[in-house]
Amino acid sequence: MNFLACAIHFLSRRSTLWLGVALLGLIPWLGAGAVPAEPRTALVIGNGAYSDAPLRNPVNDARDMAAKLRELGFQVIERFDADRQTLRQALREFEQQLRQQRGVGLFYYAGHGVQLKGQNYLIPVGVDIRQEFEIPDEGVDADAVLRAMESASNGLNIVILDACRNNPFARSLGNRGLARMDGPVGTFIAYATAPGSISKDGTGRNSPYTQNLLAAMSIPGLTLEQVFKQVLVGVERETGGSQVPWVASSLRGEFYFVPPTPASTPAPAVPAPAALPAPLPAADGQEPAASLEPDLVVARDAGFSISRHEISLAAYRRFAEANGRTAPEPAPGPGRDSPARVTWREALDYATWRARQTGPAYRLPTEAEWEYATRAGLGVYDPGGQSREWTCSEYRPEYEGQERRCATRLPEAVAIRGGQWRAGADPLSDDLGFRVAREP
Numbered sequence: 001m002n003f004l005a006c007a008i009h010f011l012s013r014r015s016t017l018w019l020g021v022a023l024l025g026l027i028p029w030l031g032a033g034a035v036p037a038e039p040r041t042a043l044v045i046g047n048g049a050y051s052d053a054p055l056r057n058p059v060n061d062a063r064d065m066a067a068k069l070r071e072l073g074f075q076v077i078e079r080f081d082a083d084r085q086t087l088r089q090a091l092r093e094f095e096q097q098l099r100q101q102r103g104v105g106l107f108y109y110a111g112h113g114v115q116l117k118g119q120n121y122l123i124p125v126g127v128d129i130r131q132e133f134e135i136p137d138e139g140v141d142a143d144a145v146l147r148a149m150e151s152a153s154n155g156l157n158i159v160i161l162d163a164c165r166n167n168p169f170a171r172s173l174g175n176r177g178l179a180r181m182d183g184p185v186g187t188f189i190a191y192a193t194a195p196g197s198i199s200k201d202g203t204g205r206n207s208p209y210t211q212n213l214l215a216a217m218s219i220p221g222l223t224l225e226q227v228f229k230q231v232l233v234g235v236e237r238e239t240g241g242s243q244v245p246w247v248a249s250s251l252r253g254e255f256y257f258v259p260p261t262p263a264s265t266p267a268p269a270v271p272a273p274a275a276l277p278a279p280l281p282a283a284d285g286q287e288p289a290a291s292l293e294p295d296l297v298v299a300r301d302a303g304f305s306i307s308r309h310e311i312s313l314a315a316y317r318r319f320a321e322a323n324g325r326t327a328p329e330p331a332p333g334p335g336r337d338s339p340a341r342v343t344w345r346e347a348l349d350y351a352t353w354r355a356r357q358t359g360p361a362y363r364l365p366t367e368a369e370w371e372y373a374t375r376a377g378l379g380v381y382d383p384g385g386q387s388r389e390w391t392c393s394e395y396r397p398e399y400e401g402q403e404r405r406c407a408t409r410l411p412e413a414v415a416i417r418g419g420q421w422r423a424g425a426d427p428l429s430d431d432l433g434f435r436v437a438r439e440p
Helices: 059-072 084-101 132-138 145-151 208-217 224-238 315-321 346-360 367-376
Strands: 041-046 075-080 104-110 113-116 121-122 156-163 187-191 246-247 296-299 304-307 386-395 414-418
Touching: 041 059, 041 084, 059 075, 059 104, 059 208, 075 084, 075 367, 084 104, 084 145, 104 145, 113 132, 121 132, 121 145, 145 156, 156 208, 187 224, 208 224, 224 246, 296 367, 304 367, 315 346, 367 386, 367 414
Parallel strands: 041 075, 041 104, 104 156, 156 187
Antiparallel strands: 113 121, 187 246, 296 304, 386 414
């Protein structure tokens, strides 16, 4: 089976939005120490006994994940070293049980996977694939998992793909890594590494990804997104930055594997947004201030306001013309309201200029503010996860509160947010959009 290009941790193709980062339809807990408010059903697959490309850890990973999920209140269907028929039957059983129970569905896969022409396939044990054209017949279409979950019509689905593992074979059947996947609304997809990249099988009992995931799932009071942020930090540290986990989400709200304990403080309730009053027109015949003001919404009780949309290219051009700068070229396609894609420093300079024109102290939002605004629905965030946005927070693997602060110097990496969030970006990158924030 020397075709395998990577062990897929398939996390259904970047379902309508990231790191990046907003959740829709997550099922909350009843409260600290309570049983889950909704039924929980999981299908766990671990495939490692491949004849030509064996993997040492997927069965260990799947056994440990199944045990952890049972501990967390899931009814678990588990299969190890499954052939194609076994995998398909397990998927059918999972759909039927999920349809009956509803609630939360979770699919976990550890093993080989391959992408062919943008389509991902889970690789069963016992197949004989020698040519690319055989992959669709021998593999199991990863989208079948998403279709099964959608057919069950439950509220929240989580797909975890610990795949795309390092592969000793050089033959180029399929493409490197997995392709991005689109899941139905209410789906959270987590990949062990970014689409098109390779993850590590590991030298211990578990892969680096599953090892960190098992630990993070056990921490009380972490939301689903916070769990996977912990995983990202741990895997990135252990692999020296060579493997960066990735997520895609179309969820809103909060879900906890373990509810907050009485000593922990859950995230504040998300209030309804409030529109800012329109500014008065200028009295000196100059251009009204309203034409310079971004469309802001207030995060009540959170102490900030944020622009409803990314700053448009048209708005950025006005800044560039006023300061003798060159504006970026519009992206291909319809560009009337396309966002400006600029460097981090250019985004900061724009906010400073905007403040001089209109009075309020504009700045970039912190990472924590961006995340709060996304969960509260304060604005239009890219539902397809195509764009990422600058924040003013410095990125560091160790969380020391910097997500709530703006950097005071040019950082080496800036925390960025978006549909498929990544850890950070080089401030000199010029392909990210941005919003502005201010005190209300």
